[in-house]
Amino acid sequence: MPCRFCFRIDPALTPFIPHGINVEPTSTRGQNLFRNLFMQRFPFILSSLLICFVLCSPLQAAVEVSWQGKPPVLIDEVYQQQGVSYLAADEVFRSLGLKAHWDSVKHLYSLQLSSGKASFYPGGRFLYLNGRSVAMEHPARFIDEKLRIPESFLTGVLPQLTQRLLVYRNLDPVRYAADSKEEAGLDRLFSLLLRQKRLDSHGPALSAVAIDPGHGGADPGVIALDGSKEKELNLQLAEEVKRRLRMQLGIPVYLTRDGDYLVEQHERFATTTRSGADLYLVIHSQISPSAEKQGIMLFIRQRSVSEGNQGERDESLQLAGALRESLMQDGWHVDPVRAAPLLPLGQGNLPTVLMEVGFLSNRQDLQTLHDPTEQARLAKGIETGLVEYAKRKKQQESLR
Known part of the structure; x- marks a missing residue:
């Protein structure tokens, strides 16, 4: 015979009933007990439902684009990747x-x-015209x-x-403002992180x-x-x-990744900062619509004297110059x-060079990058x- 304190409830509510409470129909006292338990748990149930609603609702974003003088066109599918709108x-x-x-x-x-046909590759950092x-x-990517x-393609590259004149308007100002603050914060972070160590003359x-x-x-x-x-x-x-630097010089060399996994940009900079490195070398390879295009390209940060970063640019330029001279x-x-x-x-005054070490669209460059012997020669x-x-930097410091 069922206990007079037992009652029946909807199975969907059982997760919110304390362990050990039985469920069967019947007394007024049992119904009152259930009512009291439910009212005690109601705030928890309501807050759980609200959290679920917030987390499961899609985040909306939209932009308008048009040529100047033309009606704007709404684009309501905007993705955020690493602080960038795509x-x-x-x-x-x-x-x-x-x-x-x-x-x-x-x-x-x-x-x-x-003006002609402009072409670019997913993941590539250059457009060809x-x-x-x-x-x-930022490169185009599949998402x-x-x-x-x-969006930098629309605000910078395409008008150029x-x-x-292209009109680009973000219709999600709250999120846009937050993203802008985040990017500004990252910019300040980079300028603080990628700092050059003081050289020890001894x-x-x-x-x-x-x-x-x-x-x-x-x-x-x-x-x-x-x-x-x-x-x-x-x-x-x-x-x-x-391998060569550790073998020849016996110095620590830090890689931002040592396997096939994705590393966010700020994590790459963080690795460099923690390492206390004297310089930062970024290795990439590229591709071109022309199969004849080949060779190595070296890039440094784009800064002007008016921005007060001429010293930083000179350091990176000297590093790139030494690399170019040695490789040639x-x-x-x-x-x-x-x-x-x-x-x-990145940003900061740490001497930094980005190397595009070859064109994967060129047969000879591709063979070179696959050949262990040629890889070793390039690394040397x-x-x-x-x-x-x-060595040159240390000589300059000793003369000051």
């Missing part, structure tokens, strides 16, 4: 009346402009099976290429080096026609440079050093350039 390339260009084409074989996206390359602060471009010319093998994990970087992934080649070369002496083709607003270069040239830079 929009579907096809949707954006269609709304602007531009013809675009995705070549799934070459893994190349092309955009028809009045009429034989010249234009640096992109949810669509190729998406960063078309010589037309110590070694080079005491520690930080190397960043670009991309990794879900971010493959650019992909060659044979399927070679930039992330793998970057890491192989970085590991070879590390070993027979490598190296373009003149360029300054570009590339995110992996990099090692020599780093050591030469450190």
